[in-house]
Amino acid sequence: MVLEVVKLTVIEGQQENFERDYKKAAQYISASKGYIKHSIHKSLEKSNEYIQFVEWESLEDHTVTFFESELFQEWAKLLHDYYDPMPTVEHYETKNLLSE
Structure with a gap:
């Protein structure tokens, strides 16, 4: 499995609208092949910054299957x-290095 980590910076003053539309958009990502689960968290220090975590079955499920789909276009x-700016996206192994 793969963990996608995304830092989102929302235009100041648009946080309420973003949060409303993010809830709507959740249906598109969650319907994608290889999707497992996701969450989003708001920064305590900067009210317009968020971090999103998405678990995928594989890297390709995110970078190819989702990105090339109509679901992504709706998202x-x-x-x-x-x-x-546009979000920063990184992918990580889900294996915990402390449990080795």
Whole structure:
């Protein structure tokens, strides 16, 4: 499995609208092949910053299957106008190094 970690910076003053539309957009990511689960968390220090975690079966489920789908297009229509700058996306192994 793969953990996608995304730092989101929302245009100041748009947080309420972003949070509303994020709830709507959740249906698109959760319907994608290889999707396991996701969550989003708001920063305590910066009210317009969020971090999103998405678990995928494989890297390709996110970077190919989801990105090339109509589901992603609908996700982007709802959310991409809120970001400045565009999000930083990184992928991590889900294996815990402490349990080795």
